[in-house]
Amino acid sequence: MKRTTLILASMLISGTAWADTAYEAVAFVDGAVAESLTGTPGDAAEGRKVMESKALGNCVTCHQVTAMADVPFHGEIGPSLDGAADRWDEAQLRGIIANAKMTFEGSMMPSFYKTTGFIRPGDAFTGKAATEPLAPLLTGQQIEDVVAYLLTLKE
Amino acid sequence: MNANAIKAMLTSAAVVALSCGAAVAEQEPAPGVLVINGDIEITTEVKAPDYIDGLDMAYSGWRFRASETQAFELDDFDNPGMIFVEEAQVVWDTVDGSEGKSCASCHDGPESMKGVRAVYPKWNEAAGKVTTIEDEINNCRTTRMGAEAWDYNSDTIRSMNGLITLQSRGMPVNVAVDGPAKETWEKGKELYYARTGQLELSCANCHEDHYGDLIRAEVLSQGQINGFPVYRLKDSVLTGVHNRFKGCVRDTRAETYSPGSDEFRALELYVSSRGNGLSVEGPSVRN
Numbered sequence: 001m002k003r004t005t006l007i008l009a010s011m012l013i014s015g016t017a018w019a020d021t022a023y024e025a026v027a028f029v030d031g032a033v034a035e036s037l038t039g040t041p042g043d044a045a046e047g048r049k050v051m052e053s054k055a056l057g058n059c060v061t062c063h064q065v066t067a068m069a070d071v072p073f074h075g076e077i078g079p080s081l082d083g084a085a086d087r088w089d090e091a092q093l094r095g096i097i098a099n100a101k102m103t104f105e106g107s108m109m110p111s112f113y114k115t116t117g118f119i120r121p122g123d124a125f126t127g128k129a130a131t132e133p134l135a136p137l138l139t140g141q142q143i144e145d146v147v148a149y150l151l152t153l154k155e
Numbered sequence: 156m157n158a159n160a161i162k163a164m165l166t167s168a169a170v171v172a173l174s175c176g177a178a179v180a181e182q183e184p185a186p187g188v189l190v191i192n193g194d195i196e197i198t199t200e201v202k203a204p205d206y207i208d209g210l211d212m213a214y215s216g217w218r219f220r221a222s223e224t225q226a227f228e229l230d231d232f233d234n235p236g237m238i239f240v241e242e243a244q245v246v247w248d249t250v251d252g253s254e255g256k257s258c259a260s261c262h263d264g265p266e267s268m269k270g271v272r273a274v275y276p277k278w279n280e281a282a283g284k285v286t287t288i289e290d291e292i293n294n295c296r297t298t299r300m301g302a303e304a305w306d307y308n309s310d311t312i313r314s315m316n317g318l319i320t321l322q323s324r325g326m327p328v329n330v331a332v333d334g335p336a337k338e339t340w341e342k343g344k345e346l347y348y349a350r351t352g353q354l355e356l357s358c359a360n361c362h363e364d365h366y367g368d369l370i371r372a373e374v375l376s377q378g379q380i381n382g383f384p385v386y387r388l389k390d391s392v393l394t395g396v397h398n399r400f401k402g403c404v405r406d407t408r409a410e411t412y413s414p415g416s417d418e419f420r421a422l423e424l425y426v427s428s429r430g431n432g433l434s435v436e437g438p439s440v441r442n
Contacts, residue, residue: 054371060371061370061371062370072372073369073371073372074369074371075368075369075370075371076368076369077365077368077369077370108356108360108364108365110353110354110355110356111355118351118352118353118355118409119349119350119351119352119355119409120351120352120409120410121352121353121408121409121410122352122353122405122407122408122409122410122411123410124408125405125406125408126405127401127404127405127409127410127411128410129410130410134353137353137354
């Protein structure tokens with residue numbers, strides 16, 4: 001029953017894939033999240049799109065990725081993601097994307113699945129106030145897709 | 156030791172390795188010397204004040220810009236911000252309000268404003284708070300000229316600020332952070348380190364920890380305000396300090412503060428103090 005409520009809540013929040021696990025129900029163990037957020041396997045090609053899009057993951061704003069050299073302008077705020085799959089397993093990558101602060105304390109990397117607990121939350125980039133819970137920056141499936149793409153980054 | 160424990164250990168080892176260097180930290184800008192019109196020497200780097208823990212050196216934003224952008228500042232004939240200063244000179248001499256006065260009636264030429272920009276924001280005893288140049292201009296208009304206040308973020312006030320700022324070009328920024336201004340300064344510091352919005356980013360995340368690093372296509376500066384008002388090539392108008400702050404806060408997916416709010420006044424005082432010792436450079440040019 002409780003789980004149903006949470007799932008319903010997340011449906012209302014994100015208004016997307018109804019199967020998304022609510023953020024509060026995500027189990028982080030040492031920063032890693034073992035269970036899929038949706039139960040649907042990730043699609044690496046979609047994940048790549050999420051990573052390059054400014055409106056979605058915007059990952060290249062902070063990270064260099066050699067395999068994405070066709071996308072112009074990679075930032076250097078975070079480490080290069082080349083070989084990410086050699087350093088991290090699937091559960092760890094899922095945890096890093098869902099909430100990097102669970103793995104790297106105080107990280108500058110945004111918490112892509114978090115929905116509450118923000119200081120002056122805004123309505124996207126309008127500068128106007130928004131009421132929590134916010135829709136997460138990425139849906140559960142988008143995170144699964146990103147994880148699938150990151151798992152292809154081997155050196 | 157079981158497999159999970161070993162894995163946990165490996166994970167924390169990886170975390171330590173990353174925090175010790177894989178992620179790029181702040182980087183010094185390339186050397187560069189700024190002399191405006193061949194005679195006004197601008198200090199673009201200086202040892203940061205002792206009370207700013209996060210910086211060893213303070214650098215003007217000019218140092219982080221591409222050489223084509225930097226070049227606009229070498230000669231005022233090439234500086235597009237100067238058009239607005241000329242407009243403000245006309246306003247300076249124009250009578251407005253019920254008292255039949257212009258700025259010039261009491262202040263003579265704008266040269267009388269020499270040194271003013273360097274010390275603002277500043278504690279104003281009569282107002283009982285820290286005020287900005289915009290506040291002072293509006294105070295003269297409403298209480299001394301019998302004219303209406305200009306909108307805090309209007310083109311007119313930004314241009315007037317440009318004219319006033321120009322008189323202090325080359326002088327070291329020297330805002331007071333102690334005495335009655337202390338409380339406001341502390342509040343500004345708190346705002347500077349607050350991780351706002353859905354992206355949970357503070358000014359310090361970008362402008363203290365990562366200046367000199369690329370964020371997508373742009374090199375981050377220290378977010379100093381010695382160059383304000385700034386002519387932004389992409390906006391083609393002079394931008395005020397609070398306006399710039401607003402844009403940066405908005406980009407963290409946060410609810411912003413308004414230009415002219417007490418929060419931005421406090422932040423302006425604090426950010427100014429991070430660049431105490433840099434030259435007043437405005438009106439400057441950035442992309």
